[in-house]
Amino acid sequence: MSDTTDPADLIEVNRVNWDERVVPHLKAYGAEAFADDPSALSGVVRDDLDLMRPHLEEGSVAGRRLLHLQCHIGTDTLSWARLGARVTGVDFSGAAIEAADALAARAGLPARFVQATVEEAPEAVGERFDIVYTSIGVLCWLPDLAAWARVIHDMLEPGGLFFVRDAHPMLYTLDEERADELVVRWPYFDSGTALRWDDPSDYADDHTRLENATTFEWHHSLADVVQSLLDAGLELTSFGEHRTIPWRAHPSFVEHDGGWVLPEGAERLPLTFSLTARRPQAS
Ligand SMILES: C[S@@+](CC[C@H](N)C(=O)[O-])C[C@H]1O[C@@H](n2cnc3c(N)ncnc32)[C@H](O)[C@@H]1O
Numbered sequence: 001m002s003d004t005t006d007p008a009d010l011i012e013v014n015r016v017n018w019d020e021r022v023v024p025h026l027k028a029y030g031a032e033a034f035a036d037d038p039s040a041l042s043g044v045v046r047d048d049l050d051l052m053r054p055h056l057e058e059g060s061v062a063g064r065r066l067l068h069l070q071c072h073i074g075t076d077t078l079s080w081a082r083l084g085a086r087v088t089g090v091d092f093s094g095a096a097i098e099a100a101d102a103l104a105a106r107a108g109l110p111a112r113f114v115q116a117t118v119e120e121a122p123e124a125v126g127e128r129f130d131i132v133y134t135s136i137g138v139l140c141w142l143p144d145l146a147a148w149a150r151v152i153h154d155m156l157e158p159g160g161l162f163f164v165r166d167a168h169p170m171l172y173t174l175d176e177e178r179a180d181e182l183v184v185r186w187p188y189f190d191s192g193t194a195l196r197w198d199d200p201s202d203y204a205d206d207h208t209r210l211e212n213a214t215t216f217e218w219h220h221s222l223a224d225v226v227q228s229l230l231d232a233g234l235e236l237t238s239f240g241e242h243r244t245i246p247w248r249a250h251p252s253f254v255e256h257d258g259g260w261v262l263p264e265g266a267e268r269l270p271l272t273f274s275l276t277a278r279r280p281q282a283s
Helices: 007-028 030-034 041-057 075-082 094-107 121-125 145-155 222-231
Strands: 066-069 086-091 113-116 127-133 156-167 194-198 214-217 235-242 252-256 257-260 272-278
Touching: 007 030, 007 094, 007 214, 030 075, 030 094, 041 075, 041 127, 041 156, 041 235, 041 272, 066 075, 066 121, 066 145, 075 086, 075 094, 075 113, 086 094, 086 121, 094 113, 113 121, 121 145, 127 145, 145 156, 145 222, 222 235, 222 272
Parallel strands: 066 086, 066 127, 086 113, 127 156
Antiparallel strands: 156 272, 194 214, 235 272, 252 257
């Protein structure tokens, strides 16, 4: 790879990395068992539904058109389909989209999966939705939150609901080599340049060693997340900070109730945040 800093080139490097994760993730996520069990829902969607329910008409997604940005292999998207939503998933990884299509066919669930970056999504999908959804491990892959927020606004019907839950930006500042203490090492604010990682390990499978180990990530402050949505014309309707995260995002974390938490003193640091926002009726 050349020494480019053009985000489009860095996104291509990330895409190759994400393509390679698809095969190990099909196993690590238990994708076939998920597809074969008509009552199975992903843990992420179960938790997200609890947070979204107060903002959904009659507390349900049934019959609603739902767009899932950065849908990966589709287990979360298909969980929404099982809850009655009419789902479309978007991901920039062709391998992930192929896997998601195959899982939908195996599960006998109607779903549309489209290969596109987040920024390409409006043109590639060509529809608007009642709900735009994105969750867990998504924002760090995006160089430009202003563009992200405009995509969300433009792909929602007026009055439509947006939901995001993701790692808390403070979590990304922690030194991942210090299991004994929470040590701030990396920038909280977006420095304007991507952070480069060369890490062959995978968050979902301890045995995986990735050949395409390089990734580029962008740190976004909580204010940048919220302000980008406000600037795009969305109205914030709820905001939360949470004490659990669905993957082992730091070596000190311990398993609890299907997720990961701080080993002690959970009050010290939020691990995830969530928010809902609406596209105003008259916009
Ligand atoms: C951690 S997954 C999030 C999905 C879900 N939480 C899961 O685990 O199944 C991150 C996804 O973002 C996708 N991705 C990364 N950068 C992207 C971009 N710029 N545009 C679209 N998708 C992207 C990756 O291919 C990957 O499938």
